[in-house]
Amino acid sequence: MRVSYLLYDFGKTGGSIVLYNFMDNLVKRGYEVYAVTPYGRYKWEIGMWKELIIQFSNDKLAKKIVKNIIHPYMQNNKKAKRLKTVYQWNKSVKGLINNWKQTDVTISTYCITAYAGFYLSDQTIPLYHMQHFEELFFQDRIQRLVARNTYKLPLIKISNSSWLRHIVKKYFNEESYLLNPGIDLGVFKEGKGYLEKYRTKKKWTIVSFFDEQREWKGFNDAVKAVKKARDILSSQGIEIIWKVFGLNPPTKSYETEFEYVGKLFNEQLSKLYQEADIVLLTSWYESFPLPPIEAMASGSLIISTQYGVEDYIIDGKNGLVTLPRKIEEIANKIVWAIQNPQEVQSLVINGVATAHDYSWDKRTDVLENILVEVTKNYKDTKYKLFDDLVYGRFGEYMYEEFK
Structure with a gap:
């Protein structure tokens, strides 16, 4: 043909x-x-x-x-x-x-x-x-x-x-x-001992996609949610390290800190996902976005807004899902994940299994x-x-x- x-x-x-x-x-x-x-x-x-x-x-x-x-x-x-x-x-x-x-x-x-x-x-x-x-x-x-x-x-x-x-x-x-x-499961795959990072600890790493040009990508919502989660967890001595990747670096300051790590693809991006405890997506709408399924394949917990990920994320089964623009709900999901690492392990295991259904x-x-x-x-x-x-x-x- x-x-x-x-x-x-x-x-x-x-x-x-x-x-x-x-x-x-x-x-x-x-x-x-x-x-x-x-x-x-x-x-x-x-x-x-x-x-x-x-x-x-x-x-x-x-x-x-x-x-x-x-x-x-x-x-x-x-x-x-x-x-x-x-x-x-x-x-x-x-x-x-x-x-x-x-x-x-x-x-x-x-x-x-x-x-x-x-x-x-x-x-x-x-x-x-x-x-x-x-x-x-x-x-x-x-x-x-x-x-x-x-x-x-x-x-x-x-x-x-x-x-x-x-x-x-x-x-x-x-x-x-x-x-x-x-997705390329030869590139996006879980690392050895990927579940070991889900334990009680004082430092947690969140990774997000950065885009300040398109408001609907929801980065401002992510900023507010991470700040709120930091405010809640700081009294418990827990630190959130936030790393973001994207096509262009920030042009202004934001109300909570993050590190822009550059424009990453393939193996570099997979390594970033593997090193993350949580990958956070806060878009208002998407249509099968790739970062969440790539992160799941890489052995990390995904917290995502709902619209566009319905095909592969089920809240409480293989990831955590919220409605878009619900800042408090997003922050609460972050806090829950950090406070319940054992429960998170089962979500991550199921996430890896789900990702394997999306080979080319x-x-x-x-x-x-x-x-x-x-x-x-x-x-x-x-x-x-x-x-x-x-x-x-x-x-x-x-x-x-x-x-």
């Missing part, structure tokens, strides 16, 4: 890397896979994405420098900024269409690529692999609607989480397949089942009727079509 992935670019975020791993695994299983971007087409080879993201990162840096020199006014001119974005999106859709290769299945992966997928839908089986509710990424109303409208396009939809699947069904009445991401092999099995099913059941919707009418052709078959 030949499969095309429509990519907006070669990003290096978790969602992009999830796609690359699915593509790698399809190639391993004998599929002919193509990565189609607005700028070119690549016959996929296992692991080639590692070089491509470096190449595209360098290209982006050069473009950013030019943009900052030539168009500084756009940051403060909403109309100009919107026009530039719409122009760029239109250019990207055209580029995707022009670079597309005839394949059995074409998978859109981002809201902009979904429009190219729709355009190609009379020549291929069109899938839309949704990795978040993308309207939430934008504040400009036009951009929000561009993203929102993709959920009503006649594409076969795949949700990466039960949370997203619920949103798409509830608000758009659209069904979707469920395809959770995988098992996740690719699910993807393959979806591809087989849609190929078998897809009813090819041709638009010949509309094409003929537009171009002034009227055929005998139309009498039946208009009934």
Whole structure:
């Protein structure tokens, strides 16, 4: 089977890397896979994405420098900024269409690529692999609607989480397949004697993802919760050491201390998780975030907000879950974990077991089942009727079509 992935670019975020791993695994299983971007087409080879993201990162840096020199006014001119974005999106859709290769299945992966997928839908089986509710990424109303409208396009939809699947069904009445991401269990794995750290002690280490640009990532909530937990535990002589990682360092001071340890990936990140007693996620919403499941695989307790982790964290069984923005509840979970290390051990053991269900092999099995099913059941919707009418052709078959 030949499969095309429509990519907006070669990003290096978790969602992009999830796609690359699915593509790698399809190639391993004998599929002919193509990565189609607005700028070119690549016959996929296992692991080639590692070089491509470096190449595209360098290209982006050069473009950013030019943009900052030539168009500084756009940051403060909403109309100009919107026009530039719409122009760029239109250019990207055209580029995707022009670079597309005839394949059995074409998978859109981002809201902009979904429009190219729709355009190609009379020549291929069109899938839309949704990795978040993308309207939430934008504040400009036009951009929000561009993203929102993709959920009503006649594409076969795949949700990466039960949370997203619920949103798409509830608000758009659209069904979707469920395809959770995988993680590299060769990288994210528990260390030797990983349960030994869960004992009565005076120093506990918390690890969190740092992001002060996107408020919905909830870092300010984490600050308040950790401060509250510190205030409660300090009277017992217990110290919380807080380490955070993220793409960019802090630009301001916060009301409680933490150490920014840098931009970490793969083995470095796994080591940080292994050294943590607690990994804390406080996002307002996510769609199958990777840090919690990676931390579980690494043998650490995860405390997470609820929306987006429902597929793999059950409160009190393999981790601790709270509602977002409930500062006192989050702080109480931290305090409970530190005061009950024996109970935490069983949560961590179950967390490791849960993570083993998310190998790339098992996740690719699910993807393959979806591809087989849609190929078998897809009813090819041709638009010949509309094409003929537009171009002034009227055929005998139309009498039946208009009934």
